[in-house]
Amino acid sequence: MPILTERDQAAVRKEFERIAGGVKLVVFSQELAAADLCRQNEQLVREVAALSAQITVEVLNLAIDRERAETYGIDQVPAIVVEGARDYGIRFYGVPLGYEFSNLIDAIIVASTGAPALSEDTLASLRALASDVDIKVFSTPT
Amino acid sequence: MRLAQHMSVASDRVRSTVIEATEFPELSRAYHVMGVPKVVINDRVQFEGAVPERDFLGAVLQAVETS
Numbered sequence: 001m002p003i004l005t006e007r008d009q010a011a012v013r014k015e016f017e018r019i020a021g022g023v024k025l026v027v028f029s030q031e032l033a034a035a036d037l038c039r040q041n042e043q044l045v046r047e048v049a050a051l052s053a054q055i056t057v058e059v060l061n062l063a064i065d066r067e068r069a070e071t072y073g074i075d076q077v078p079a080i081v082v083e084g085a086r087d088y089g090i091r092f093y094g095v096p097l098g099y100e101f102s103n104l105i106d107a108i109i110v111a112s113t114g115a116p117a118l119s120e121d122t123l124a125s126l127r128a129l130a131s132d133v134d135i136k137v138f139s140t141p142t
Numbered sequence: 143m144r145l146a147q148h149m150s151v152a153s154d155r156v157r158s159t160v161i162e163a164t165e166f167p168e169l170s171r172a173y174h175v176m177g178v179p180k181v182v183i184n185d186r187v188q189f190e191g192a193v194p195e196r197d198f199l200g201a202v203l204q205a206v207e208t209s
Contacts, residue, residue: 106144116152118148118149121199122152123152126153133155134157135156135159135181135182136158140164
């Protein structure tokens with residue numbers, strides 16, 4: 001049974017008209033850790049990817065693909081890495097449904113364009129950063 | 143909280159992780175998540191609720207300064 005309704009699919013297809021380049025969704029799963037959530041996450045990602053020819057999916061196992069997980073800095077499952085022309089550092093932990101789903105769609109679009117919707121002042125400040133910034137956003141589906 | 147993701151694209155220095163709080167109760171407890179959205183930057187600066195871009199940037203810069 002699909003997660004996305006036909007109405008959801010139509011809305012996402014419309015949003016995806018703004019996709020400007022290839023996006024890879026790298027999914028980390030681990031059946032032993034969170035089987036149901038990982039399966040649901042994989043299904044959701046595949047359903048989203050099916051809505052644009054520009055999106056590809058790679059599913060990795062946190063326990064087996066340890067080097068890749070380390071490179072991406074992933075230590076929880078289910079996880080999604082949203083990559084555009086390069087890895088911009090966009091990650092999702094947990095199944096992005098509800099409010100987070102719109103975040104995922106927005107992340108895919110901005111990763112595809114490489115053009116963040118931020119003011120010139122913000123962009124200038126971010127360009128001048130001299131050290132790393134780790135932003136965690138705790139959210140819930142509703 | 144789209145600002146975090148857009149900031150990631152704007153700078154290689156910025157990484158953003160959206161965490162589904164109910165699926166990661168231990169992480170949520172560790173970061174004292176009582177309400178969402180809750181933003182934690184460099185484990186130092188935190189705030190709850192949606193904020194304007196200017197305030198979000200201010201929190202990022204504050205986190206870097208105190209790192």
